[in-house]
Amino acid sequence: MVKRIAVVDNTKLKDMDKKKHIQSLCPVNRKGDECMYFDGNKLFIDEPMCIGCGICANAAPDAIKIINLPEILTKDPIHRYGENAFALYNLPIPVFGKVVGLLGVNGIGKSTAIKILAGILKPNLSNFEKNADIEEIIEYFKGTEAQLYFEKVRKGEIKTAYKPQHVDMIPKQFDGKVIELLEKVDEKKQLNEMAEKFELTKILDRNIKNISGGELQRLAVAATFLKKANLYIFDEITSYLDIKQRLKISKAIRNLADENTAVIVIEHDLIALDYMADLIHILYGRESAFGVVSKLRPTKNGINTFLEGYLKEENVRFRDNKIRFDVKSAVKVAESMLLTKWPKITKKLGDFSLETQEGEINSSEKIGILGENGIGKTSFVKMLAGEIKPDEKNLDLKIKVSYKPQYLDSDSDELVMVVLQEAIQKYETELIRPLNIKSLLLKKINELSGGELQRVAIALCLSRDADLILLDEPSAYLDVEKRLVVSKVISNIVEQRKVSTLVVDHDLLFLDYLSDRLLVFEGEPAVKGIVKGPYDMEKGMNSLLAKLEITMRRDETSYRPRINKLNSVKDREQKTKKKYYYA
Numbered sequence: 001m002v003k004r005i006a007v008v009d010n011t012k013l014k015d016m017d018k019k020k021h022i023q024s025l026c027p028v029n030r031k032g033d034e035c036m037y038f039d040g041n042k043l044f045i046d047e048p049m050c051i052g053c054g055i056c057a058n059a060a061p062d063a064i065k066i067i068n069l070p071e072i073l074t075k076d077p078i079h080r081y082g083e084n085a086f087a088l089y090n091l092p093i094p095v096f097g098k099v100v101g102l103l104g105v106n107g108i109g110k111s112t113a114i115k116i117l118a119g120i121l122k123p124n125l126s127n128f129e130k131n132a133d134i135e136e137i138i139e140y141f142k143g144t145e146a147q148l149y150f151e152k153v154r155k156g157e158i159k160t161a162y163k164p165q166h167v168d169m170i171p172k173q174f175d176g177k178v179i180e181l182l183e184k185v186d187e188k189k190q191l192n193e194m195a196e197k198f199e200l201t202k203i204l205d206r207n208i209k210n211i212s213g214g215e216l217q218r219l220a221v222a223a224t225f226l227k228k229a230n231l232y233i234f235d236e237i238t239s240y241l242d243i244k245q246r247l248k249i250s251k252a253i254r255n256l257a258d259e260n261t262a263v264i265v266i267e268h269d270l271i272a273l274d275y276m277a278d279l280i281h282i283l284y285g286r287e288s289a290f291g292v293v294s295k296l297r298p299t300k301n302g303i304n305t306f307l308e309g310y311l312k313e314e315n316v317r318f319r320d321n322k323i324r325f326d327v328k329s330a331v332k333v334a335e336s337m338l339l340t341k342w343p344k345i346t347k348k349l350g351d352f353s354l355e356t357q358e359g360e361i362n363s364s365e366k367i368g369i370l371g372e373n374g375i376g377k378t379s380f381v382k383m384l385a386g387e388i389k390p391d392e393k394n395l396d397l398k399i400k401v402s403y404k405p406q407y408l409d410s411d412s413d414e415l416v417m418v419v420l421q422e423a424i425q426k427y428e429t430e431l432i433r434p435l436n437i438k439s440l441l442l443k444k445i446n447e448l449s450g451g452e453l454q455r456v457a458i459a460l461c462l463s464r465d466a467d468l469i470l471l472d473e474p475s476a477y478l479d480v481e482k483r484l485v486v487s488k489v490i491s492n493i494v495e496q497r498k499v500s501t502l503v504v505d506h507d508l509l510f511l512d513y514l515s516d517r518l519l520v521f522e523g524e525p526a527v528k529g530i531v532k533g534p535y536d537m538e539k540g541m542n543s544l545l546a547k548l549e550i551t552m553r554r555d556e557t558s559y560r561p562r563i564n565k566l567n568s569v570k571d572r573e574q575k576t577k578k579k580y581y582y583a
């Protein structure tokens with residue numbers, strides 16, 4: 001068993017002279033052995049020979065990682081993508097009758113793990129010459145619950161249905177109408193029922209190329225439900241969906257698990273994950289280097305352990321700091337000074353109309369914006385940003401505004417370091433370091449992934465000289481940990497620069513963590529939107545949750561908000577008192 005792994009990304013180490021120089025620094029090579037060696041143009045490290053001095057990793061920190069593995073790992077990886085490449089240790093266990101959630105940062109092996117369970121990827125048990133056969137996999141997991149699962153696989157008793165993460169790829173893979181895709185996969189003959197359940201009835205005759213991100217997500221979920229399977233795997237269901245749709249799908253997934261059906265979900269929205277999962281596997285390790293699937297924990301304990309950053313039973317600390325939620329003080333809001341206010345506004349956009357009451361923003365204040373999709377949140381923010389005009393007249397807030405739109409422009413071939421010049425000069429500690437942007441500086445904007453582009457756009461918006469910062473869906477494409485880092489970064493900038501911010505988002509936990517007050521959008525999507533507030537957190541959340549007919553309490557350990565089970569004692573008690581949100 002290798003207790004140390006080396007990861008070398010040769011795509012980030014193109015200069016041959018630099019590679020040779022790094023090789024010459026290795027103390028093992030200097031003694032005459034071949035610890036660092038070339039195969040063609042590529043540089044490799046012989047892991048058993050490496051003494052872990054870290055000299056090479058210091059010389060090329062973006063390309064080389066030398067990692068001492070946790071003591072708890074006693075076996076070789078279940079899968080490794082190649083010599084000096086990403087390694088995954090252990091696998092999640094599907095449990096019949098339960099929804100098992102996978103929780104961890106991106107690049108830690110969640111997608112690799114579920115691709116193995118779904119049979120899309122054959123594990124190699126670190127043998128790069130050949131994939132493992134089913135007998136070898138059963139032997140590898142002997143004496144564990146995974147052995148029983150793979151014995152069922154051997155007997156042909158497992159049939160999987162898999163909803164992929166990137167629903168925006170569906171139009172590239174399927175040409176036709178929504179109904180045609182559903183008919184193709186309808187093994188259960190429940191097309192009409194599922195179309196209704198996931199609100200697809202009105203768009204059945206639309207071409208898939210012309211439907212929105214939210215519609216694509218609901219289509220992908222419905223298609224997965226229509227397949228006859230006994231292991232259902234959902235890789236992120238919340239992207240592009242509002243809170244109402246998130247809860248509706250979470251509830252459907254919860255009800256899918258029965259004694260003959262196991263469900264696995266990957267999710268970064270902790271409220272949705274908490275709502276649908278019975279058990280949690282935490283995945284930890286080092287991004288793009290290695291990932292470990294921890295043992296199963298009950299959901300409450302699993303999410304709290306993740307926020308703690310410490311696996312007690314395994315004695316592994318995977319994050320330096322704990323994440324804790326504060327109970328908001330109403331006094332702070334009352335003491336704040338007025339920054340600006342807006343009058344009653346109306347705006348007609350085709351068949352849709354938006355109207356606002358008068359509202360105000362105080363200095364150093366963080367206001368969250370909640371509401372369904374198609375209810376006018378983005379239009380309202382664009383009016384404050386001066387991008388569109390209200391029907392009445394120009395809206396002059398008499399302040400400087402910095403705006404991050406919902407859809408980010410990824411076409412530019414400018415380097416990140418050029419785009420973020422000001423942020424690099426002024427906010428290295430506040431923005432560049434916590435948002436982990438250093439490694440992106442030499443990339444072009446059009447080379448960035450969705451999550452990387454989001455971090456760059458947030459840094460750019462927060463670095464501009466402004467009194468009011470408007471952020472439209474900053475949590476999109478970010479993993480659970482980065483969402484919490486972003487909310488911390490926003491809070492620090494607000495405090496330090498005495499600016500204010502308005503944040504539109506659908507992740508309730510993210511908004512709860514960040515916001516001092518809430519603006520609530522009511523009405524009917526695509527028909528009429530009414531802006532109410534800003535309210536204090538309790539009043540704002542109460543008005544939203546009452547419409548969703550759910551109640552929330554605070555977890556007694558982490559203080560994070562949790563949805564009460566429908567008709568539980570707490571749920572009934574809070575509904576009677578009309579306290580839907582427990583501040």
Ligand code: SF4
Pocket residue numbers: 025026027028029035036045049050051052053054055056057066
């Ligand atoms: Fe050589 Fe290993 Fe030290 Fe790198 S960490 S310089 S490969 S001994």
